[in-house]
Amino acid sequence: MISDGRSPLLLLTQGDPAGIGPELTLRAWMERLDLGIAPFAVLTDPDYIASVARSFGWNIPVAVVGPQDAAAAFTNALPVIPLSTTVSAEPGKPDPLAAASTIESIESAVALVSSGQADAVVTNPISKHVLYQAGFPHPGHTEFLAALASARAGHPVHPVMMLWSEELAVVPVTVHIPLSAVSSALTTALIVETGRIVARELRERFGLHRPRLAVAGLNPHAGENGAMGQEDDAIIAPAVEILRAEGIDTVGPLPADTMFHARARSRFDAALAMYHDQALIPIKTLAFDEAVNITLGLPFVRTSPDHGTAFDIAGKGVARPDSLIAALKLAARLTRRPSA
Template identity: 75%
Template sequence: MNQRPLLLTQGDPAGIGPELSLRAWLERHQQSLPPFAILGDPDHLARVASGFGWTVPIAPVEPGRIRSVFPDALPVIPLSVQVSASPGRPDAANAPSVIESIETAVRLVRAGAAAAVVTNPIAKHVLYEAGFRHPGHTEFLAALASEGASEAYHPVMMLWSEQLAVVPVTVHIPLSDVPSALTTDLIVRTGRIVARELQDRFGIAHPRLALAGLNPHAGENGAMGAEDGAVIVPAVDILRAEGIDVAGPLPADTMFHARARGRYDAALAMYHDQALIPIKTIAFDEAVNVTLGLPFVRTSPDHGTAFDIAGKGIARPDSLMAALKLAARLGQP
């Protein structure tokens, strides 16, 4: 199959991203990985490989040569800045390379040079020290996608595995802010995007959504909080009126056992941990972060930079390899 290649961003070079990227290439044949190129510093990647004693030929390439080079060498699209990072020692001096890697990947995939973007983890606090203005990785991608567009894109984070797919409606905000941030409009907008992309990207003809309640027992008819009836129920009614198969609000404590998971294709949770605890319990090493609602495919491993184990050779590449495989699947026309 004449498969378009993928673009893998470097992430924070002091984290586990570089070593996982190298390990993914080393396991490319055993794992039947699609061809990919890293947007990074070839010399830095060569130093990381050498530090582990890995034989990884590094080949600086133009995007058009990724497929031909990939079987025999790791294709790297060089950045304009050099990277001098030590494992486990985050440094704001590396922020320009992190940002350039993301910007270049988005530009190239939107130009048709690749099928999808796969992003290695970044450390937002490191970027903030260098003046990064976006709340996080996903918001930065949405801003890049919205440049020159008639309207801004609304990104939706899905954590996907073969066993479970979850979407947090509110994401990286304090738990105390969730009730005021959670609105009927936000739930409806999120549900529409999830249903559409399950159809268009995942090939599910009639997606089934399940909405978790905010409060214990989904509010128990108002006895444990009014938000479920006042905010979530109207959203369910609107989505159903639009022809979307949606159930809820459901008690979150009974939504994630095996029999319950068979009743829906994606669960919409009302806050971050309500979504991420079940999927990280069920599929910790295989879950993939997928950004819905963008004009291109973006996946990412479902873990962070892990500075505490960077350079020790114990980080597992399973989630990154799953992200590469899913990106290739979703990125095919």
């Protein structure tokens, strides 16, 4: 993490090349000066990204560089750190043959940021079903990044997914599992560990002296004193008490249907939700185009736009770069924050 006032170098992964990632990357570079975007380099096939630019009629010079030269090249050209894998993809037509380049881009970004050659990783969207067809063994992007970080650290890393916007920050305690599996996956220990990581990173990366956490209940009305389910009293409430005993400002379990209006949001810095949609519905309602996905718990900063590959509009020139630009800006902001 940098603290000397210089601009950070951000590494932008390729994502699925048949999705909107290449288009968003090019649009972000074109808006770099107007929006004050910190220097970034994309890890991809330079010939492919140049061909995407030509397909839109955009005159964007591409500079093939190493990480040490990327910031200097950024003003006048899109810096590209080349992959060893050739990319051949058609927008809107996902192909498992492109999975190797998608994976190499992520692995290379983690290696470079872990060795101190860059300051943060910003990931373009991937398609899990495409990667699965190519034998990808991880549930998703976050888990893959955690596995790479764990291998480098020599011990397990617990990743926590946060969706952040200026209006709201939410954390799903359980993520990509069926709704029917949530109750059995929830444990007091999982909620406590998630809360600890969120509080620590709000202090160390966001600079909040005393982060305030709000914990949602699982059942309607947070269980209504056990009348609508036992999980709130038996699992969630004890976790809240443990976090409070550790000095973390925590309230809950709260009825999820009244947690997210403006007055309620003013009382906390991050909300811990018990399952995926309980967290993502409110933030995507409030900040669909600006929300950023952050992986907490990693030894480096990782952000991502809060949307998918959008194969249906890839190559049509209509994809909006707002969320990617927000992810780039937040990554730069977090790298400038000295560790506590």
